[in-house]
Amino acid sequence: MNDAAQRRPRTPPEGGGSWSIRVGGIPIRIHFTFILLLLWFGAISASQGDGFFGGVVFLLLLFGCVVLHELGHATMARRFGVQTREIVLYPIGGVARLERIPSGKAELLIALAGPAVNLVLAGLLFGYLVVRQVRAPGSAEELLTGAPVVWQLLFANLVLFFFNLIPAFPMDGGRVLRATLSLAIGQDRATQIAATVGQGMAILFAMLAFFPPPIKPVLLLIAIFVFLGAGQEAAFQRGRTAVRGLTARAAMVTRFESLAPQDSLQRAAELLLATHQQDFPVIDAWGRVAGVLHRGALLTGLAGPGRDMAVLDLMDREPVAVDPETPLEEVLRLLQSRPAGPILVVDAEGLKGMITLENFGELIEVSQVLRRSQPST
Numbered sequence: 001m002n003d004a005a006q007r008r009p010r011t012p013p014e015g016g017g018s019w020s021i022r023v024g025g026i027p028i029r030i031h032f033t034f035i036l037l038l039l040w041f042g043a044i045s046a047s048q049g050d051g052f053f054g055g056v057v058f059l060l061l062l063f064g065c066v067v068l069h070e071l072g073h074a075t076m077a078r079r080f081g082v083q084t085r086e087i088v089l090y091p092i093g094g095v096a097r098l099e100r101i102p103s104g105k106a107e108l109l110i111a112l113a114g115p116a117v118n119l120v121l122a123g124l125l126f127g128y129l130v131v132r133q134v135r136a137p138g139s140a141e142e143l144l145t146g147a148p149v150v151w152q153l154l155f156a157n158l159v160l161f162f163f164n165l166i167p168a169f170p171m172d173g174g175r176v177l178r179a180t181l182s183l184a185i186g187q188d189r190a191t192q193i194a195a196t197v198g199q200g201m202a203i204l205f206a207m208l209a210f211f212p213p214p215i216k217p218v219l220l221l222i223a224i225f226v227f228l229g230a231g232q233e234a235a236f237q238r239g240r241t242a243v244r245g246l247t248a249r250a251a252m253v254t255r256f257e258s259l260a261p262q263d264s265l266q267r268a269a270e271l272l273l274a275t276h277q278q279d280f281p282v283i284d285a286w287g288r289v290a291g292v293l294h295r296g297a298l299l300t301g302l303a304g305p306g307r308d309m310a311v312l313d314l315m316d317r318e319p320v321a322v323d324p325e326t327p328l329e330e331v332l333r334l335l336q337s338r339p340a341g342p343i344l345v346v347d348a349e350g351l352k353g354m355i356t357l358e359n360f361g362e363l364i365e366v367s368q369v370l371r372r373s374q375p376s377t
């Protein structure tokens, strides 16, 4: 339904509390709360006399349309060279997590592609109803309760189309707004305006969720999701602005402890306790980077095989490494596509430094303070 969370670094690990299938090479994860929604919907449907499975089948078809909507985004994104990491289905809708969001016209077309799928689906369903001469429901009441499921699906697709185009950044309509504005006034101001409009819409959604009664929990969840999402997008854009023109060299930590491949986990555990470091580069006898030992792997190792095990056996052998002159915007993107560990900064001589999300955050804060203290001319 909406596509807010593509770039949150703190996404839950894949497979946690969810089931996964693949369509066209893209993993589609179904969050476990979605199954609860199915059961709840079935129970409501049964209590209204439509039968348990009637409600469940409608909901599955509806979420089939949501998946097609997300695949619409994914297909258009692929045309611009952007891969989709996964599609996740939550009770309040779907999220296509793109590896990055391009700006300008590409963002506009990717955002429009999802709702466009719902419009096409509505058209196809309408064609089917006309050909089969299925009688239209006489009232809204009938549409929602007693109408044939194809009519209900047609209505649902129109709702998905219009709802997603509400300019509530980071929902599709908000992205359309941001992308359109950015063509005229640049990405920074466009994002701040779209985020402000999005948060205003979120407050409106929240009010509508309570008045008129009864309380509409789904709308309330969407309101919270939009409000937080818009704030995060604005912060992310400020971060990007802050690091523009800087390279990896400016953000890297240059004082850190490293391990040798033969060091024991005991030694690694001592370093973990003695420093603020979470991840330790592993340097071989020739001064080359052999890997990175992550805190999680270290703790798992200590709990299992024990403290005498060699670091070599538990380290990540394919750490992400960049050149000191890599633009920081690129580093930020890498950090967020691999939330698990640090980015190593390596040149011809060997390891120069490390960048983590934490010290990246510090760099952004420092440069914002500096920027504020220097009056712009």
Ligand SMILES: [Zn+2]
Pocket: 001, 002, 003, 069, 070, 073, 114, 115, 164, 172
């Ligand atoms: Zn969408």
